Amino acid sequence: MKISVLGPAGSYSEKAALFFFSKVLEKEADNEMVYFSDIESTVLSLWEKTGPDFAVIPLENSIEGAVGISMDLLNEKEACIATEIILRIDHCLLSLSDSMDEITAVYSHPQGIYQCRPFLRGRLKNARIIETESTSKAALLASKDFHAAAIASADAGKRYGLNVLESGIGSQKNNRTRFVLIYKKQDSQSGFQPDFQSFSPSDCLSNPVFKYVSENEFKKDETGHLYLKTSVISYLKNDKPGALYHILGAFFKNDINLTRIESRPSKKELGDYCFYIDFEGSTSDEHVSKAVEEAKSHSDRLKILGTYGRLAE
Numbered sequence: 001m002k003i004s005v006l007g008p009a010g011s012y013s014e015k016a017a018l019f020f021f022s023k024v025l026e027k028e029a030d031n032e033m034v035y036f037s038d039i040e041s042t043v044l045s046l047w048e049k050t051g052p053d054f055a056v057i058p059l060e061n062s063i064e065g066a067v068g069i070s071m072d073l074l075n076e077k078e079a080c081i082a083t084e085i086i087l088r089i090d091h092c093l094l095s096l097s098d099s100m101d102e103i104t105a106v107y108s109h110p111q112g113i114y115q116c117r118p119f120l121r122g123r124l125k126n127a128r129i130i131e132t133e134s135t136s137k138a139a140l141l142a143s144k145d146f147h148a149a150a151i152a153s154a155d156a157g158k159r160y161g162l163n164v165l166e167s168g169i170g171s172q173k174n175n176r177t178r179f180v181l182i183y184k185k186q187d188s189q190s191g192f193q194p195d196f197q198s199f200s201p202s203d204c205l206s207n208p209v210f211k212y213v214s215e216n217e218f219k220k221d222e223t224g225h226l227y228l229k230t231s232v233i234s235y236l237k238n239d240k241p242g243a244l245y246h247i248l249g250a251f252f253k254n255d256i257n258l259t260r261i262e263s264r265p266s267k268k269e270l271g272d273y274c275f276y277i278d279f280e281g282s283t284s285d286e287h288v289s290k291a292v293e294e295a296k297s298h299s300d301r302l303k304i305l306g307t308y309g310r311l312a313e
């Protein structure tokens with residue numbers, strides 16, 4: 001199996017993919033990780049001729065919130081979510097040097113920088129902050145400059161021969177990022193931007209992840225059943241009073257617990273948004289398909305990203 005991730009080696013995205021590999025039923029000798037320099041190329045690789053089976057992308061962080069580019073690509077491209085992977089993020093300050101006094105520049109991914117904002121302001125206020133495409137790229141760059149440091153994982157530090165000047169530098173001890181494993185929508189799947197007529201409740205069963213990972217590996221609910229979530233994106237073209245109220249009402253009426261709602265600009269004009277809604281339940285549950293049908297009737301476009309389980313560290 002081939003998985004695309006944000007590289008170079010040592011990124012948190014790689015960690016999420018390795019965690020997924022560790023859960024795969026039959027360890028295939030040819031399991032392969034392919035590295036890309038940014039999140040967009042990682043996602044687009046799914047459409048290459050000899051593309052991967054899956055791509056792993058970060059979607060949201062407990063401190064910094066949504067990863068915008070990942071959210072947008074889920075809307076723009078015909079990809080489905082196979083599973084979510086929640087990882088603990090423990091950022092370290094890494095450098096060739098062994099003293100913070102030597103540091104004049106700090107490299108990291110924007111998410112890493114924001115997640116460590118109080119530390120940077122408090123302890124490295126005079127250092128230049130330089131954004132990189134990934135935390136592992138930051139570690140790689142810091143390994144070439146004695147006066148630079150990187151914010152990345154301890155594992156990335158080991159890989160690039162850096163000292164850990166300080167660990168646990170995130171602004172929240174319980175820092176977590178939610179990644180999703182995504183795949184290219186298959187032509188046979190109708191659960192994508194469906195006409196409700198063609199929306200088949202069994203679509204979630206075509207989620208290919210269950211071919212690779214035993215159901216036992218996924219989070220269970222209080223009754224011992226598989227904990228499944230569904231993600232949709234609703235676009236309301238006509239801004240009218242109560243539009244969002246009616247969409248959310250569809251879930252409330254069907255007793256469905258929402259786990260996240262987030263808006264993103266539609267990119268059409270200022271003040272025009274898409275709403276990303278995650279909720280508990282599977283599209284094969286009757287009350288979920290009823291709610292989705294109703295939400296769709298109040299939306300100008302409703303895109304189903306998939307029903308999936310959770311792998312958590």
Ligand SMILES: O=C(O)C(=O)C[C@]1(C(=O)O)C=C[C@@H](O)C=C1
Nearest residue numbers: 011012013058109111134135177
């Ligand atoms: O830069 C990395 O190592 C990534 O995998 C990206 C990413 C992100 O974009 O959220 C992943 C986890 C952390 O939250 C910081 C950076």
